[in-house]
Amino acid sequence: MLKNYLRTALRNFAHNKAFSVINILGLAIGITSALVIFMIVWYEFGFDNFQKDGDRIHRVVIHAKFNGSEGYSVGLPAPLAMAMKNEVTGIEATVPVMYFQGDTKVPVQLVNTAGAETTIKKQSGVIFTNDDYFGLLGYKWLQGNVRVMDEAFTVVLTRSRALQYFGNIPLQNVVGKSITYNGDVTVTIGGVVEDLNQQTIFNASDFISYSTIAKTRFQDNFMMNVWNDWMSYSMLYVKLEKGNTVAKTELALQGLMKKYNKDANRDAANTMAFKLQPLSDIHFNRKYQAVEQRTGHKPTMYGLLAIGSFL
Structure with a gap:
C-alpha cells in the first residue's frame, strides 16, 4: 500500500x-x-536559568515615588555594599558591580606577546567588583584563584578576553602581565576564569579588584562615602542565605536607608525604598535599565510563540 x-x-x-x-x-x-x-x-x-541557587540571587534596586510619579533605578549609593556586608545578616554574598563613568567602553592599553604596545579604543565589559562575584556565578578558575581579588590593582580576565588581548599563548603566561584601563589605572593580571558561555545578564570580561577603587581617583568619582546621591554605574547583587526571606532583607535595607540617609523619606509624597529584584525578573523587566545589559520583551516572545505555533 x-x-x-x-x-x-x-x-x-x-x-x-x-x-x-x-x-x-x-x-x-x-x-x-x-x-x-x-x-x-x-x-x-533561557537567561540565567543555569545559575545554581538562582532563586536566592537578587539585584538591589530603588523604587521611588515623587509627587505621584514612580521611578525605578538600578543605580545605588556606593556605600550601601559595604554597609550591607557589615550590618545585614542572612546574606551569603554581597557583590558590588561598578562601571567606568561616562562611556562604559574604556580604552585598554597592553603590551602584546611581540613586545609592542597595543591600544583598544573602546572595550566593553570592564567592571570593578569583589571576590564574591565569582562565587555568586560559579566561575571555573583556569589560572589563579579567588584570593587574588583581595589585592588592589589586580584584574581577572575571562579566557576569551585573555585570547583577545594576548593571542593563543598558555594562560599561565598571561598571569603577571599589566593592563592600563582608561589611561590611568594600571593593574596586574592575577587570574583567568572560564567564560560562562550561556545566556546571562552578567557579561563582564575584565574584573578589576574592588579594593583598587580606594587607592585611585575613583574613591571620589564613585562617591564611595556619599549616601544621598548615586549613579547608574553603581549596582549591587546579593545572594540570600537559605532560610532568609526577601521581606526580612528589605526591612534591614530600609533600616540602612533610615540610618545613613535621614532626609530620604521625610516627605510622605516623596519616598524611596531599597527593593530586591529576583534574578529571574531582570532580563524581562524594562522598568530597570542597567548599563551594558539588554532587556527582553515578554509580550513579543509570546506573540512569536503564537506565530510559530500557527506556522
Whole structure:
C-alpha cells in the first residue's frame, strides 16, 4: 500500500510540477520559520536559568515615588555594599558591580606577546567588583584563584578576553602581565576564569579588584562615602542565605536607608525604598535599565510563540 501511495504522489507531482514545488517550498519555509522562532524564544527565556541557587540571587534596586510619579533605578549609593556586608545578616554574598563613568567602553592599553604596545579604543565589559562575584556565578578558575581579588590593582580576565588581548599563548603566561584601563589605572593580571558561555545578564570580561577603587581617583568619582546621591554605574547583587526571606532583607535595607540617609523619606509624597529584584525578573523587566545589559520583551516572545505555533 505504501508503494501505491508513493506512486500516486510521484504521478501527481509529475502532472502538477509548479504547484507541487510551491507547496513544498511553502512547507519548508513554514517549518524553518517556526524553528527559528522557537529558537529565539528559547534563547530569550533561557537567561540565567543555569545559575545554581538562582532563586536566592537578587539585584538591589530603588523604587521611588515623587509627587505621584514612580521611578525605578538600578543605580545605588556606593556605600550601601559595604554597609550591607557589615550590618545585614542572612546574606551569603554581597557583590558590588561598578562601571567606568561616562562611556562604559574604556580604552585598554597592553603590551602584546611581540613586545609592542597595543591600544583598544573602546572595550566593553570592564567592571570593578569583589571576590564574591565569582562565587555568586560559579566561575571555573583556569589560572589563579579567588584570593587574588583581595589585592588592589589586580584584574581577572575571562579566557576569551585573555585570547583577545594576548593571542593563543598558555594562560599561565598571561598571569603577571599589566593592563592600563582608561589611561590611568594600571593593574596586574592575577587570574583567568572560564567564560560562562550561556545566556546571562552578567557579561563582564575584565574584573578589576574592588579594593583598587580606594587607592585611585575613583574613591571620589564613585562617591564611595556619599549616601544621598548615586549613579547608574553603581549596582549591587546579593545572594540570600537559605532560610532568609526577601521581606526580612528589605526591612534591614530600609533600616540602612533610615540610618545613613535621614532626609530620604521625610516627605510622605516623596519616598524611596531599597527593593530586591529576583534574578529571574531582570532580563524581562524594562522598568530597570542597567548599563551594558539588554532587556527582553515578554509580550513579543509570546506573540512569536503564537506565530510559530500557527506556522
